[in-house]
Amino acid sequence: MGHFEGGSLQVNDNMTNQLERPVDDPGLEPHIPSWVSTNPHADKHAQGRVVVAFAVSSLCALASVVTYFAIPHGIQIEIGAFRSDLHNVVFGTTMGLAIFLIGVGAVTWGLNLMDDTDSVQQRHIPTSSDEARTEALVTVSEGIRASGVGRRKFMMASLGGALGLFALPLVVTLADMGPWPTARKRANTIERTIFAEATPQKPIRLVNDISWKPIKAADVEIGQLINAQPENLKNYEGVEYQQEKAKSSIIIVRMDPASINIPASRKDWQVSGILCYSKICTHVGCPITLWEQQTHHLLCPCHQSTFDLGNAGHVVFGPAARSLPQLKIGVDSQGYLIATQDFTVPVGPSFFERDSRNDYKEGDA
Structure with a gap:
């Protein structure tokens, strides 16, 4: 047997012989x-x-x-x-x-x-032979x-x-x-906002989303961005309120008409350089309010999609595939901003079934 001497283990010949002798294979017990x-x-x-x-x-x-x-x-x-x-x-x-x-x-x-x-499988090299397979x-x-x-x-x-x-x-x-998303079902649900309730005879005023006060065109300054909602949103409650707000949230900006590009087909969509766009990014639906006054760019904080509001909401950077939807606006007899129709294209994030033929593209008149 080994013994300790001076703080270290001393090994004798008998112990060395025991260490060198391999352990017998015990094998498997008889199967019961x-x-x-x-x-x-x-x-x-x-x-x-x-x-x-x-x-x-x-x-x-x-x-x-x-x-x-x-x-x-x-x-x-x-x-x-x-x-x-x-x-x-x-x-x-x-x-x-x-x-x-x-x-x-x-x-x-x-x-x-x-x-x-029980079965036994012997260890072998990683590569298997034909016999092993x-x-x-x-x-x-x-x-x-x-x-x-x-x-x-x-x-x-x-x-x-x-x-x-x-x-x-x-x-x-x-x-x-939910219901099967047919084209008709989408047109009446996710592709429709409550601006659709507006008509030239019964327009909907645009209101500040904090104070809920109507927005007068004369009070909007050049370079200003206002977060807004349709006035009829107050008619909804609970889940419907949240759903409609998610689709109908808008931003109102005013720019110098001489410094922006207004397509001929949208000349009557603005009021003295005041334009209205959907607040919902066309990439995955994040709300956007990061406004660059000098460049007229609107930046989405989620994935950095950037829209040029001075060029009909055209995408200038990022993963968004569609221009930001623009809402046609006007003023009523008291000078307040109003909408008389819904967006002409669906708002919100993109999806495969969505019809993109009417989206604004660079160079459109």
Whole structure:
């Protein structure tokens, strides 16, 4: 045996011989068959538990679909401090049970019905030889055979049914994403703002979005930017208010008419150099207010898209693909800024289905 002397370990010859002798390979213990593999009755019983788990999972998935349509939103339940919508509780519970029972069936199958024979694979160099690849394929085939997939067709059918039916409520919940976005539906929802309520006979005044006071053209100075809203926004509440504000927010700027380019088709869209644009960036919909008075550029802080408001909102830099929508404005008999129509193009971020043919492009008249 070694001993310590002077603070260090001293090694004798006997200890050296023990270290040099390799450890014998203990090998694998003899395989002991499981109770299920040797008892046909136990095997059938385990299969039954798996099938029942998958079958009940399928029923839970179907129940969640029925719940989705049968239980209306708004019914509240209270259990102590817990309060929630009955529709959400039942739908979530049945969905949770469906996926939980799939797991129970899979674990029961793996623990009780799959072959538990141990196998040994020797270490080898990373590159596999043809023989090793062939052996791997044989191993996979043996694993499939040991799992009993081929001879337990009823269990496989129940598993397939459970997985397939579990996907059904997931597909059904896609209905919560809203109505199918057809061209007509888009034109009446996301591509329409409340400026559409304006007509030449019943115009809508533009108001300051802080004070809510109408904006008089004579009070707007050259170089000034005003954040504004349509006056009829006050007629909306709650979610509708937020949705309409997200689409109808505008900016009003005044520039020297001699220093900007006003296309001939938009000569009557402005009032003595006062122009109105959507406040929503055409890239991903961020609100924009970073105004450069000298260059007439409007910079989006999110991704640095830059629009030239002195050139009909044309994009001069950044990822935005469309010019900033401009709103036709005028003045009423009292000199207040008004709108008599909606934007001629959809406001907000770009998307594949959006019609961009009417967007302003550099050089348009």
